[in-house]
Amino acid sequence: xxxxxxxxxxxxxxxxxxxxxxxxxxxxxxxxxxxxxxxxxxxxxxxxxxxxxxxxxxxxxxxxxxxxxxxxxxxxxxxxxxxxxxxxxxxxxxxxxxxxxxxxxxxxxxxxxxxxxxxxxxxxxxxxxxxxxxxxxxxxxxxxxxxxxxxxxxxxxxxxxxxxxxxxxxxxxxxxxxxxxxxxxxxxxxxxxxxxxxxxxxxxxxxxxxxxxxxxxxxxxxxxxxxxxxxxxxxxxxxxxxxxxxxxxxxxxxxxxxxxxxxxxxxxxxxxxxxxxxxxxxxxxxxxxxxxxxxxxxxxxxxxxxxxxxxxxxxxxxxxxxxxxxxxxxxxxxxxxxxxxxxxxxxxxxxxxxxxxxxxxxxxxxxxxxxxxxxxxxxxxxxxxxxxxxxxxxxxxxxxxxxxxxxxxxxxxxxxxxxxxxxxxxxxxxxxxxxxxxxxxxxxxxxxxxxxxxxxxxxxxxxxxxxxxxxxxxxxxxxxxxxxxxxxxxxxxxxxxxxxxxxxxxxxxxxxxxxxxxxxxxxxxxxxxxxxxxxxxxxxxxxxxxxxxxxxxxxxxxxxxxxxxxxxxxxx
Amino acid sequence: xxxxxxxxxxxxxxxxxxxxxxxxxxxxxxxxxxxxxxxxxxxxxxxxxxxxxxxxxxxxxxxxxxxxxxxxxxxxxxxxxxxxxxxxxxxxxxxxxxxxxxxxxxxxxxxxxxxxxxxxxxxxxxxxxxxxxxxxxxxxxxxxxxxxxxxxxxxxxxxxxxxxxx
Numbered sequence: 001x002x003x004x005x006x007x008x009x010x011x012x013x014x015x016x017x018x019x020x021x022x023x024x025x026x027x028x029x030x031x032x033x034x035x036x037x038x039x040x041x042x043x044x045x046x047x048x049x050x051x052x053x054x055x056x057x058x059x060x061x062x063x064x065x066x067x068x069x070x071x072x073x074x075x076x077x078x079x080x081x082x083x084x085x086x087x088x089x090x091x092x093x094x095x096x097x098x099x100x101x102x103x104x105x106x107x108x109x110x111x112x113x114x115x116x117x118x119x120x121x122x123x124x125x126x127x128x129x130x131x132x133x134x135x136x137x138x139x140x141x142x143x144x145x146x147x148x149x150x151x152x153x154x155x156x157x158x159x160x161x162x163x164x165x166x167x168x169x170x171x172x173x174x175x176x177x178x179x180x181x182x183x184x185x186x187x188x189x190x191x192x193x194x195x196x197x198x199x200x201x202x203x204x205x206x207x208x209x210x211x212x213x214x215x216x217x218x219x220x221x222x223x224x225x226x227x228x229x230x231x232x233x234x235x236x237x238x239x240x241x242x243x244x245x246x247x248x249x250x251x252x253x254x255x256x257x258x259x260x261x262x263x264x265x266x267x268x269x270x271x272x273x274x275x276x277x278x279x280x281x282x283x284x285x286x287x288x289x290x291x292x293x294x295x296x297x298x299x300x301x302x303x304x305x306x307x308x309x310x311x312x313x314x315x316x317x318x319x320x321x322x323x324x325x326x327x328x329x330x331x332x333x334x335x336x337x338x339x340x341x342x343x344x345x346x347x348x349x350x351x352x353x354x355x356x357x358x359x360x361x362x363x364x365x366x367x368x369x370x371x372x373x374x375x376x377x378x379x380x381x382x383x384x385x386x387x388x389x390x391x392x393x394x395x396x397x398x399x400x401x402x403x404x405x406x407x408x409x410x411x412x413x414x415x416x417x418x419x420x421x422x423x424x425x426x427x428x429x430x431x432x433x434x435x436x437x438x439x440x441x442x443x444x445x446x447x448x449x450x451x452x453x454x455x456x457x458x459x460x461x462x463x464x465x466x467x468x469x470x471x472x473x474x475x476x477x478x479x480x481x482x483x484x485x486x487x488x489x490x491x492x493x494x495x496x497x498x499x500x501x502x503x504x505x506x507x508x509x510x511x512x513x514x515x516x517x518x519x520x521x522x523x524x525x526x527x528x529x530x531x532x533x534x535x536x537x538x539x540x541x542x543x544x545x546x547x548x549x550x551x552x553x554x555x556x557x558x559x560x561x562x563x564x565x566x567x568x569x570x571x572x
Numbered sequence: 573x574x575x576x577x578x579x580x581x582x583x584x585x586x587x588x589x590x591x592x593x594x595x596x597x598x599x600x601x602x603x604x605x606x607x608x609x610x611x612x613x614x615x616x617x618x619x620x621x622x623x624x625x626x627x628x629x630x631x632x633x634x635x636x637x638x639x640x641x642x643x644x645x646x647x648x649x650x651x652x653x654x655x656x657x658x659x660x661x662x663x664x665x666x667x668x669x670x671x672x673x674x675x676x677x678x679x680x681x682x683x684x685x686x687x688x689x690x691x692x693x694x695x696x697x698x699x700x701x702x703x704x705x706x707x708x709x710x711x712x713x714x715x716x717x718x719x720x721x722x723x724x725x726x727x728x729x730x731x732x733x734x735x736x737x738x
Contacts, residue, residue, distance in 0.1 A: 121599050180588060
C-alpha cells in the first residue's frame with residue numbers, strides 16, 4: 001500500500017517508540033500536522049520553537065530516550081538552533097524535524113526558506129535533507145540511531161513539503177548501514193591493565209566523573225569502583241547525581257558520602273579543587289576537560305598521572321595530555337576496572353588511604369560551602385537548601401544559567417543520575433523552564449523544579465502557558481535579585497564594579513504574571529516565608545512560580561578567576 | 573621526493589559521496605580554526621566513494637585532533653595521515669603563458685624539460701599542462717614567470733600511500 005510522506009513520518013516514529021512530540025506548526029510542515037490526529041501520539045504545542053527543542057532535551061535527559069521536536073521551515077527552524085546547540089554541547093539525544101520549502105524551490109529564497117542544514121552543521125551530530133520520499137524511512141531510522149548511540153547528540157532532519165506530500169510503498173529498514181559510523185564501545189583490555197597498574201601505585205587518587213557516566217547509565221559501577229578503591233570522587237556539573245552526594249549514616253540520617261568531594265572547577269568546592277591539585281592519579285571518566293573545570297591547564301592536577309575514559313576519541317588529549325587513554329563506553333570501562341581491582345586487590349588499602357582521606361576531611365572542615373542567613377533578607381543559597389530539605393532530595397531539578405545554576409550545583413545534594421538537567425556546555429539562559437516541562441511530560445508524577453534567576457526565566461517565560469494548558473505542574477523557583485547576578489559578580493570582581501547592563505530594576509511582577517498565565521504565583525520576601533512558600537507550592541497540583549526576593553549582591557563562592565589554577569580560589 | 577616541513581601534513585579522506593559532505597569536511601576546518609592549504613575531491617573507482625586529499629598545517633596535537641574530528645563525521649569512512657607513511661603525490665597545473673614569436677622556443681624548451689604538454693595554442697598564448705609534485709610545479713611557474721604567465725589553475729595535491737591499500 002502506498003503511503004504519503006506525512007503518514008510515513010508517523011509510521012517511522014511509532015516504530016522508534018516515540019510517544020510525544022514537542023512542536024509548533026507552520027506552512028511547510030502542515031501536511032504532517034494534518035496527518036497527526038490519525039495517530040496515537042501526544043503533541044505538546046509550545047509557544048516558541050526554542051522551547052520545543054529544550055523540552056525535547058529535558059525529556060531526553062530525564063529519561064535517556066530520544067526527544068523529538070517538530071517545527072516548520074525558516075524562522076521555525078532557526079528558532080530551534082539554540083536548543084540544538086545546547087543539546088550538542090551536552091551530548092543529548094534529540095531529533096529535530098524541520099519543514100522545508102518544496103525541493104523545486106530550494107535555493108530560490110522562497111518564503112520561509114532557510115538553509116537549516118547549513119546553519120546547524122557545526123552543532124549537530126549529523127543532519128539530513130530528505131530529497132526523495134523513498135529515503136524517508138532510512139533517514140529517520142538513521143537519525144534516531146545516531147542520536148542515541150555512541151556519544152549521543154542532536155540530529156536535524158529537513159523535510160521539504162513535496163517530499164511529505166509524495167507517496168511511496170512504506171518499508172521500515174531493519175538495520176542501519178552506516179559504514180563511517182562505528183563507535184568504540186569496548187574498552188581495550190591492555191589499556192585497562194595499564195590503567196590499573198597506575199591505580200595500584202597511587203597514594204592520592206581521585207575519580208573525576210562527568211556527563212558520560214550519566215549517559216552510559218553507569219552510576220552503580222562508579223560507586224562500586226570508588227568504594228573498592230577507596231578513592232574520593234568529584235564531578236563536573238554534567239556528572240552530578242551519578243555518585244550519591246548523600247547516603248544514610250549508621251543511625252539512618254542522611255549525611256555526605258565520605259568519598260564525595262562535591263563539584264570541581266570554577267565554582268567547585270575547596271576540597272575538590274585541592275584534592276585535584278594534590279592528586280597523584282586522576283581517573284577521568286566521561287569528561288572532556290572543559291575550561292570551566294580545568295582553569296589554567298598547567299595548574300590542573302600538576303602531580304597526577306591521568307587515565308581518561310571516553311567514548312569520543314576527540315575528547316581525549318584535546319585540552320589535556322593524558323597518560324592512559326581508554327576509548328570506550330564508560331560502563332564497559334568501569335566494569336573492567338572493577339574486575340581488575342577485584343582480581344588483584346591493593347594490599348593494605350585501608351591503611352594506605354588513611355592519610356589521604358584525613359587530608360580531604362581537613363580541607364572539608366577548613367572551607368566548607370557556607371553562607372550566613374540572617375533574619376532580614378533571604379539568601380539565595382537558603383532557598384535551595386530549603387527546596388532540598390522539603391523534597392528530601394527527591395525531585396528532578398532543572399536550572400537556568402548563572403548563579404542559580406551554580407548554587408544549585410553546590411547546595412542541592414544530587415544523589416540520583418538524571419535528576420539535574422542543566423545547560424552545562426553552551427550555558428543557555430532560558431533552558432530550565434522548557435526542560436522542566438519536557439521532564440514533567442516524561443515523569444507526570446514526579447516533582448520537577450526549575451531553579452531560576454529573574455534574568456534567565458524571562459528568556460523562555462512564554463512556556464508557562466504550555467505547562468498550564470497541558471496540566472504539567474512544574475514548579476519554578478525564581479531567585480530574584482534584580483540583577484544578571486553572575487555577570488554582575490564578574491563586574492564586581494574583575495571589571496572595577498562597573499555594573500553596565502546587568503541591573504534588572506524593571507522586572508515584571510512574577511506573581512501577577514503567573515496569575516495572568518493561569519498558573520499560581522507565590523512570593524517570599526523574608527527568610528521565615530521561604531519554607532512555607534515552598535511547602536505550599538509543592539502541594540499544589542498546578543504550575544507554580546515562586547518569587548523569592550533575595551539578597552541582591554550575593555556572590556557564588558568559591559570562584560576561580562579566569563586564567564588561574566583551580567587551587568587559586570577566592571573563597572569569600 | 574616530497575619536501576616535508578615539520579608542521580605540514582597531507583591527509584587523505586575517504587568519504588561517502590552524499591550531498592553536503594565536502595561542506596562538512598571543510599566546515600570542520602573553518603569552524604575549529606584549522607588551516608587548509610589545498611583540497612581536492614573526486615569520485616574513486618568504487619561507486620559512491622569520494623577521495624578528498626587535503627594539505628593542512630598544525631603541530632602534532634592539532635593534527636591528531638584533525639584526524640579524530642574527521643573520523644567523527646558520519647559520512648567519513650577513513651582518514652589517512654600521510655605524515656606517517658611513504659606516499660606519492662601529484663598535482664596538475666594549467667598555465668597560460670605569453671608565447672610571442674621571440675619567446676615560443678624558450679617556452680617549448682621549458683615544456684620539454686619539465687615533461688609538460690602544450691594543450692592549447694592561440695596567436696599570443698600557449699596553455700600548458702604540467703603534472704608533478706609541488707616543488708616541480710613551483711619550479712616551472714618560476715621559470716615561466718620570467719617569460720610572462722597570464723593565468724594559472726592548480727589542482728592541489730592528490731596523494732596515495734606507496735605500499736598496500738591504505
